[in-house]
Amino acid sequence: MIEFKLPSLGADMDEGTLLEWKVKPGDAVKKGQVIAVVDTAKAAVDVECWQEGRVHELVAAIGEKMPVGALMATLLAAGETAPRRLGAGEAAPAGPAAPPLRRLISPAARKHAQELGVELERIAGTGPHGAVTLEDVEKAAAVPAEPPAAPVPPPAAPAADKAAEMRKAIAAAMSRSKREIPHYYVAEDIPLARALAWLSAENARRPMADRLLPAALLLKAVARALQRYPELNGYWRDGGFVPGERINLGVAVSLRQGGLIAPALLDAAAKPLTQLMQELADLVQRTRTGSLKSSELNEATITVTNLGDQGSHGVFGVIYPPQVALVGFGRVAERPWVDADGGLKALPVVTASLAADHRVSDGHRGALFLRELAELLQHPEELNR
Amino acid sequence: MMTEEEARDVVIETLKNIAPEIAHEDLRHDRPLRYQVDLDSMDWLNFLLGLNKRLGIEIPESDYSRLITLDDVVDYLLSKVG
Structure with a gap:
């Protein structure tokens, strides 16, 4: 399973709101194809996918705000078959069922998440290959849980808000530059x-x-x-x-x-x-x-x-x-x-x-x-x- | 044959494609255009390309020095098309 995550959109754009999916489950995706449109503090961006495959599941919802690195969709590589889902009334097969979406989570992080009551699905992993680390869990626990994603896209921000947002994004990147470089x-x-x-x-x-x-x-x-x-x-x-x-x-x-x-x-x-x-x-x-x-x-x-x-x-x-x-x-x-x-x-x-x-x-x-x-x-x- | 008024309308319309925020009544037609509308060299080229498409006239770079104010541009167009 290929995990498609929100790519970095530059130093001054660390999160985005999904405006539109350009693909649906079952669609073939070519390298470099634009598969989603994401709004950022500065501009709406056509997000490209650099892996080939077939769309399995669209994880992110329209209107959802995500940090860079958040899981947006899963794709099946050539020859890979979709993990079977259980139909209604169908009994779970014996033995441990594979989760529909395999995520890399360190055992310590999983345990800690349970203790803190943090939903692992909500956490964007920053470890190798997007693994969820102990630190990610702690960070997520410090932030109050977000309300469920709105089913419809939020209305476009008024121009004044957009300008203020852009100013904020530029301020963050330029302050970081002058602080670190x-x-x-x-x-x-x-x-x-x-x-x-x-x-x-x-x-x-x-x-x-x-x-x-x-x-x-x-x-x-x-x-x-x-x-x-x-x-x-x-x-x-x-x-x-x-x-x-x-x-x-x-x-x-x-x-x-x-x-x-x-x-x-x-x-x-x-x-x-x-x-x-x-x-x-x-x-x-x-x-x-x-x-x-x-x-x-x-x-x-x-x-x-x-x-x-x-x-x-x-x-x-x-x-x-x-x-x-x-x-x-x-x-x-x-x-x-x-x-x-x-x-x-x-x-x-x-x-x-x-x-x-x-x-x-x-x-x-x-x-x-x-x-x-x-x-x-x-x-x-x-x-x- | 194009009247001066028609030429002015074409210029303003073409300009608005580049800088939609301009208010016609705020423009001084006898002052340098590019400063007033904040047109960079790419905007300027696109403005001239817009006039070229609209009226089918070639505007060589050597004529740029004659195109300073909005009045200049209107006169220039009339001399080319008129």
């Missing part, structure tokens, strides 16, 4: 004359719908630079650095009603600019209309914040835990620039910054990363590949 900061002014000239020429021969924004070029350059500085791309977990397998750029997107979400552009280093631009446009649009996928919210390995041409000169970001770095770009603007030969010119320049976790990297490497970024942006045609 020893940030250091470095910055570099990067001339963009060549990059913008290349973009203009490129855009002049493209149809409007395929036009590239400077943001796409900046993101691609960040992804390429990270290939040489892998210590900036990944997570701080359990007291150590875990490098990201791919370079998934979390892109900070501000919402018109206030607040922000930083969904991931997956595998950004490997994608040509045109594709990256299309995916960026799609991601921004879906972020603003509230149709993100769970993988986009929990797979970013670093965040990039780009204030754009309406923003400030520069920005020094707060790292989004458990990530270990954040790259910031200010407004691209004409500024005085001293050339290698000592001549003074007005050039389009952007201030790039890096906020990084001092437990993982040092300012010297951080500065080298920004120099690499600056160098890559002097060869825009190479970023097109």
Whole structure:
């Protein structure tokens, strides 16, 4: 039996309310299929399932609020048969019957739960393979039992409540970041004359719908630079650095009603600019209309914040835990620039910054990363590949 | 042939697809549009793409400098379509 649990939806989203099931018992589920829609403090999220199987039981009810890691449904793997249920009037078979849902519960936790009168079904296990630990039982006992799940979804929260909820979620994640992560900061002014000239020429021969924004070029350059500085791309977990397998750029997107979400552009280093631009446009649009996928919210390995041409000169970001770095770009603007030969010119320049976790990297490497970024942006045609 | 009023309506409608919260009467038509409506570069591109779809006109990047205020955009559209 495969247990499908509410996946992590980012550091600032630790619980969700089930809005809709996209599958029913008996349906076949493919890897990556969206099987449920869950509302969080920030947005409604399409939750994907990464295991193949057939839906056995939908455990979570519509309207139910669940912590990350809570059991939502069970699936049967290929070749697995459903545990038989007893029909009405049918006698229980002799011998110990297998429970309909096998959960990993340590004997001590089970005993303790009995003593405390805690229902094991209500507890989300945090141990290995989702096992319910003694600590989980104690935590659950400390929280008063929740009333049974409402049969109908609760009415959508009014906009003001939603904004307050988002503010709270951002506050929690950012406070944690500043409490736990020893940030250091470095910055570099990067001339963009060549990059913008290349973009203009490129855009002049493209149809409007395929036009590239400077943001796409900046993101691609960040992804390429990270290939040489892998210590900036990944997570701080359990007291150590875990490098990201791919370079998934979390892109900070501000919402018109206030607040922000930083969904991931997956595998950004490997994608040509045109594709990256299309995916960026799609991601921004879906972020603003509230149709993100769970993988986009929990797979970013670093965040990039780009204030754009309406923003400030520069920005020094707060790292989004458990990530270990954040790259910031200010407004691209004409500024005085001293050339290698000592001549003074007005050039389009952007201030790039890096906020990084001092437990993982040092300012010297951080500065080298920004120099690499600056160098890559002097060869825009190479970023097109 | 498009009248100035029709052009203005198209612009406002296209803008509302990007920024539904804008109140038409609060917009100063002779002041820079992007600051007033808080359009980032992606919003701006989507706004121009909206006009492109609606009216079938190409708006090259080299013309961006002529498109600062809402009045500018209306004049530009009239010069292209008119």
